[in-house]
Amino acid sequence: MVSAWQGIEAALSPVIGQRGVAMLYKRSLYLVAPSHPWLTGMHEGVQSSIDLDALKSVFAQQHAAIAAVAGGAFLQTFCELLTSLIGASLTERLLRPVWAHFSSGPPAQDTPP
Amino acid sequence: MTTKVTINRLATGVPGLDEVLGGGLPEFSFNLIAGPPGCGKTTLAHQMMFALATPKRPALYFTVLGEPPLKMLRYQQQFDFFDSALVNRSIHFINLSDDASDGNLDQVLQRIVAEVEAHHPALVFVDSFRSVVHASRGLGDPHNNLQQFVQQLGMLMTSWQATTFLVGEYFIERDTEAEANPVLTVADGLIWLRQSVERNSMVRKMEIMKMRGQPTLPGLHTFRIGSAGLEVFAPAGAALPERDASNAKSLGARLLMGVPFLDEMMGGGLPRGYSVLVAGPSGSGKSILASAFLAEGARCNETGVIAVFEQRPSRLRNGLLAALIESGQVGLVDSRAPDLSIDEIVQLLLNEIRRLEASRVVIDSLSAFELALAPTFREDFRESLMRLVNALVGEGVTVLMTSELEDRYIDLRFSPYGTAFLTDAIILQRYIEVGSRIRRVLAVVKVRASAHSDELREFSIDDEGIHIGEMLSDQEGLLGGRPTRKQASSRSRTAIVADGGDESSHHEQDL
Numbered sequence: 001m002v003s004a005w006q007g008i009e010a011a012l013s014p015v016i017g018q019r020g021v022a023m024l025y026k027r028s029l030y031l032v033a034p035s036h037p038w039l040t041g042m043h044e045g046v047q048s049s050i051d052l053d054a055l056k057s058v059f060a061q062q063h064a065a066i067a068a069v070a071g072g073a074f075l076q077t078f079c080e081l082l083t084s085l086i087g088a089s090l091t092e093r094l095l096r097p098v099w100a101h102f103s104s105g106p107p108a109q110d111t112p113p
Numbered sequence: 114m115t116t117k118v119t120i121n122r123l124a125t126g127v128p129g130l131d132e133v134l135g136g137g138l139p140e141f142s143f144n145l146i147a148g149p150p151g152c153g154k155t156t157l158a159h160q161m162m163f164a165l166a167t168p169k170r171p172a173l174y175f176t177v178l179g180e181p182p183l184k185m186l187r188y189q190q191q192f193d194f195f196d197s198a199l200v201n202r203s204i205h206f207i208n209l210s211d212d213a214s215d216g217n218l219d220q221v222l223q224r225i226v227a228e229v230e231a232h233h234p235a236l237v238f239v240d241s242f243r244s245v246v247h248a249s250r251g252l253g254d255p256h257n258n259l260q261q262f263v264q265q266l267g268m269l270m271t272s273w274q275a276t277t278f279l280v281g282e283y284f285i286e287r288d289t290e291a292e293a294n295p296v297l298t299v300a301d302g303l304i305w306l307r308q309s310v311e312r313n314s315m316v317r318k319m320e321i322m323k324m325r326g327q328p329t330l331p332g333l334h335t336f337r338i339g340s341a342g343l344e345v346f347a348p349a350g351a352a353l354p355e356r357d358a359s360n361a362k363s364l365g366a367r368l369l370m371g372v373p374f375l376d377e378m379m380g381g382g383l384p385r386g387y388s389v390l391v392a393g394p395s396g397s398g399k400s401i402l403a404s405a406f407l408a409e410g411a412r413c414n415e416t417g418v419i420a421v422f423e424q425r426p427s428r429l430r431n432g433l434l435a436a437l438i439e440s441g442q443v444g445l446v447d448s449r450a451p452d453l454s455i456d457e458i459v460q461l462l463l464n465e466i467r468r469l470e471a472s473r474v475v476i477d478s479l480s481a482f483e484l485a486l487a488p489t490f491r492e493d494f495r496e497s498l499m500r501l502v503n504a505l506v507g508e509g510v511t512v513l514m515t516s517e518l519e520d521r522y523i524d525l526r527f528s529p530y531g532t533a534f535l536t537d538a539i540i541l542q543r544y545i546e547v548g549s550r551i552r553r554v555l556a557v558v559k560v561r562a563s564a565h566s567d568e569l570r571e572f573s574i575d576d577e578g579i580h581i582g583e584m585l586s587d588q589e590g591l592l593g594g595r596p597t598r599k600q601a602s603s604r605s606r607t608a609i610v611a612d613g614g615d616e617s618s619h620h621e622q623d624l
Contacts, residue, residue, distance in 0.1 A: 016182045017208035086186045090197040097201075 001059065001071040002052050007098035008078070009050060015094060018049045025050045028078040036070040038062060120326060123276065126164020126194070127157065129345030129460070133319065133334050135327035138276065138302070142325065143267045145296060146280045148306030153317060153338050154280045155185060156192065157306070158238050160342040161278075163194040166203040170235035173228055174206045177213050177221075177241060182206060185240075193341045205232055218262040225266065229273055237270055240280035259296070267299045301325040307333070311489045314452040319345060335454035346456035348500070368473070368511055371409025372402060374581040375540075378557045378566035383538060385472075387561070388502050388512040390535075393542030397553055398574050399515035402540070403475045404434040405578050406513050410473040411442040417473035418465045418510075420446040420458065422481035433578070444469045452487035455497035459504045466508055474510045476501075480517035502535050537561040542572075545591050554591055555581065 005025075012021045029043035042058060045051065059067045083091045122137030131137045138144070138161075146154045158174075166172035176182045186206070189195050200206065205228075212224045229237065263279075270277040279296065297303060303322040308315055317336050321329040336345040367382030376382040383389055391399045407417040419434070437443040444465040448458065466474065476482060483494055490497060505512045514536065539558040544551050556569045569591050571582040588596035 013208070013211075015186075015206040015208055017176075017210040019210065020181065020183055020208065085183050087190055087197070090186060090190060090200060093197045093200045 001067075001075070002056050003101070004075060004098065005050065005052055005055065007101055008095065011095055011098050012082075022046055022048055022050050024078060024081055028074060028081055031081070032070070032074045032077045035073065036066075039070065039074075123165055125161045127160050127343050127345060129334070129336070129347045130319075130343070132347035133321055133330045133345055134302075134324055135321075135329040139324070139326060141271055141274055141276055142301040143270060143277045143299065144279070144302035144304060145300040146278055146304045146306070148282065149308065150282060152306040152308050153336075153343060154282075154306055155180065155240055156189065156338060157304070157343055158240060158278055158280050159189045160192070160194050162204060162236060162238060163196060163199065165236055165276075166199060168203045171203045171205060171232055172236035172238065173232055173234040174204065174238045174240065175225060175228075176206065176208050177210065177239065180241065182208050191340070205234075218259070222262060222265060222269075226269060229269070229275065233273075234275050237275045237277045238280060239266075239278070241282060263296050263299050309333075309489055311487070314487045314489070316452050316454060316487045316489055335456055337450070337457065344460075346454060346460050348456055368415075369409050369413070370402075371405035371407075371412075372579045372581060374570070375555075375557075375579075378568065378570070378581070379538065379560050380563045380565040383511060384560070384563060385511055386506060386509060387537035388506055388514065388535070389538040389540060390514050390516055391540045391542065392516045392518045394518055394544055397542040397544065398572070398579055399517075399542065400431060400434075400477055401574055401579055402542075403477050403513055403515055404431050404437075407437055407443050407473055407475055408433055411437055411440075415473060416442055416444070416469040416471040417475065418444040418446060418462060418469060418471045419475040419477060420462055420482070421477055422447075422485045441469075444471065448485070453485050454487060454490055455501055458482070459501055462505065463508060466505075466510055472510055474505055474512045476512065476514045478515040478517055499535055543592065544594070545588075546595055547585070547588060554585070 009018075009021055012024075026043045026046035029039060029046065033039040033042065038061075039058070042054075045054060059071060062070070079091060079095070082095075086094075121140040122131075123140055124137050125131055125134070146157055148154055162172045162174060176185065190197060207228050209221055209224055212220045225237075225239075266277070279300070281296075300323065302324040305320045305322050307318045307320070309318055310316075317338065318333040319336050320333050321331075330348060332348075334345055334347060336343050338344075367376075367384050369376050369382045370379065391402050393399050403419070407419060410417045417437075419438075434443070438445050446458075446461045446465050448461055450457075462474065465471065479498070483491060486494070486497075502512065502514075536559075538560045541556050541558050543554050545554055546552075553572050553574070554569050555572045556567075557565045559565075568584050570584050573580050573582065585591060585596065587599055589599050590596045
């Protein structure tokens, strides 16, 4: 999951800036926390860039299955947030290189045909 | 053999802009797109970028501190030209806010250089440039820094063979401070966008203040931003007529007006390529005459165009006209857009004329047309009207315009604008009172370089249209509005009766 976020940061920060990515990341954490209470409050630590080490350590404390579900939900929330701002086709276009690196494919989302 | 360099001109993809620029955008030029917030700078930049960028000639769009890129992408993709499939293929958005945030212009420049080397762009946009200026403040002498930055950027981009645009807000106007601003002197081209606000109307205007090596069209050009992006309205007449006038000749020298006897009164119809003004008071039958003119064209297999400013097309009261529009023989220009400019109207008309290969054009009416114009254009309405007429006649069409004319019985006027001299022919309609009834009379006042009737004839209107009747030979003083039955003695007088004399005799009778 960490490498997915690395990929997202690499794909998006040239376009919208590190700070822009960090803000979306922060908001996604905030949105996903109510369903995964162990993530509560984590968004508060996010500043002008995303701290993947912190993410990694929080997820490492959880059971693998729980972490996987939460990690998927977090990614999906992020993609939905980005889609709500710049639309599905541009989101898909910008994040394409990220998913290309993962055999698992993108998280479930409403991608246009 | 010439060894001079040939400067390629790029087609910008913005309708009308290439004409205003004097033939497109010079390749490798270093340009500035400036203007106040909300005037369309970023949209113009995007529109040109999406039109010009190809995978082999990609574009780099640098965003600096101004508009957050997420928002820019969110709003720009609403335009038709925005094709997200091109993003990361032929168009690369690059955010420089992290580099610019500490105000180090060298770092910004280095980053730009690195990206340019990585992508080999043919087009480079830096938006917004003003934020670069702001970012540089506070570090030593901002002016020097900036000058250096701009000069280096300019040189860099030219040597990398990239056509470059700096997008920025520059509030300074004209020459006063322009010389002081190094950006303006370094730039090859200055595209200045403005918004002119008068009362509650807003008109967008563009000025090409500078474009090295090109005969740009001087002055302010109106443009509009719609879902397709910007459309610039080059001055009427700037675009060369596309049609061959010989086409017109093959159709015959004169056109029929579609009203029995009117052609005879005009000396055999209206000479092709003429403009005719139909002037008369409200309800006198000007629009009906205009419809007959178009219907006659349709009968002769000619197409026409009508610009209507008065009646809503959905409730065109004139069934004949509605049928002609329905059948496609007449094109309707019915711009409900607020704050029209004359150049926009001309463009709309020319598009429709060319689409239909029309030979007859009707503008109904000039009075409503004046009201449809943005207030800022009403001042020079006469001049605008002349440009309109010239542009249409230059296109080879025959134009009929109606003009609402308040009946004034003390003088003889043909248009409220003093525009009668603009047209080649004039048909005048008037109300007169005879036997306690309002009756209508009509006269052909002018047909340039042609013999025409001098008769003042009565006419009537029914479901079939206009019927021209006889002269009211037994009446005189018709133009005074209250004709009197001729006396035996007056018949022996000369044909021309002075208005004043007639009025006075009339008064004597009343007394």
